[in-house]
Amino acid sequence: MTEIRETGDRPRVLFLCTHNSARSQMAEGLLRYLAGERFEAHSAGTEATRVRPEAIQAMAELGADISHQRSKTLERYVDEPFNFVVTVCDDANEACPFFPGAKNRLHWSLPDPSRATGDAEERLAVFREVRNKIREHVEKELLPEGY
Numbered sequence: 001m002t003e004i005r006e007t008g009d010r011p012r013v014l015f016l017c018t019h020n021s022a023r024s025q026m027a028e029g030l031l032r033y034l035a036g037e038r039f040e041a042h043s044a045g046t047e048a049t050r051v052r053p054e055a056i057q058a059m060a061e062l063g064a065d066i067s068h069q070r071s072k073t074l075e076r077y078v079d080e081p082f083n084f085v086v087t088v089c090d091d092a093n094e095a096c097p098f099f100p101g102a103k104n105r106l107h108w109s110l111p112d113p114s115r116a117t118g119d120a121e122e123r124l125a126v127f128r129e130v131r132n133k134i135r136e137h138v139e140k141e142l143l144p145e146g147y
Contacts, residue, residue, distance in 0.1 A: 011083035012040045013142065014102075020045025020071040022055040022113050022127065023088040027134045033064035034135070035143055042082075044074040046091070052114055058127040077101070084142065088134070108137045 013031060017024035020043055028043035035041075048071040059066045078100065085102035088110050099105065110133055116126035 010038060010040045012081065013042070013084045013086065014074075014077055014080075014082045014099075015041070015043040016045065016074055016085060016087045016099075017043070017089045018046050018091045018112075019049040019114070020047075020051075020073070021049045022052045023110050023130060023134065025051050025066055025069050025071070026055050026059055026127075026131050027086065027088055027108075027138065028069065029059050029064045029066035030062075030131070030135055030138050031142060033059075033062065034138060039142070042077065043069070044072045044077055046074060048073045052127075054113065054124050054127040055131075057124060058131045061128070062131075086142075106141060108134070110134065 015024040015027040015031075024043035024045060028041045031039050031041040050071055051066065051069055056067050081101045082099075082103065084104045084106060085099045086106040086108060088108050089112060090109055110130055111126075113123075113127040113130045116123040
C-alpha cells in the first residue's frame with residue numbers, strides 16, 4: 001500500500017470518470033462513508049451531467065447518502081494538489097494521462113453501470129456490483145490497514 005499521510009493533514013483524493021454520474025460519485029461517497037473525516041474526497045468528470053438515481057439508491061442501501069453530491073468537471077481541480085487522483089473508467093484514464101496536482105495516480109478499470117440494460121431491478125443490480133468493486137478498491141488501496 002502507498003503511504004498517503006505526510007504532515008498529519010487529511011489526504012485529498014479525486015475520483016475521475018467521464019460523466020461524473022455513477023462510478024466516481026459512488027467512489028467519492030464510499031470513501032467518505034468508510035473513512036469519515038480522515039480523507040477529503042472529491043469527484044469530477046471530463047464532462048458534467050447528473051448523479052444517476054441508481055447510484056444514489058445503491059449507496060443508500062449501505063447507509064451512504066450521496067443525494068447531495070453534484071456532477072462537476074475536472075477543470076475546477078486541475079491546479080489543486082491531491083494525494084491521489086483515481087480514474088475509475090478507461091475513457092477518463094485516456095483523457096487525463098497527466099494530472100499536475102497528483103502525488104499518486106491510480107486507475108481502476110470499472111464497467112459503466114449506466115450502460116446496463118433490462119428492467120429497473122436488473123439495472124440496479126449492475127450498480128450494486130460496481131459499487132461493491134469500488135468498495136474493494138477503496139478498502140485495499142486507500143484505507144490504511146487497521147481501519
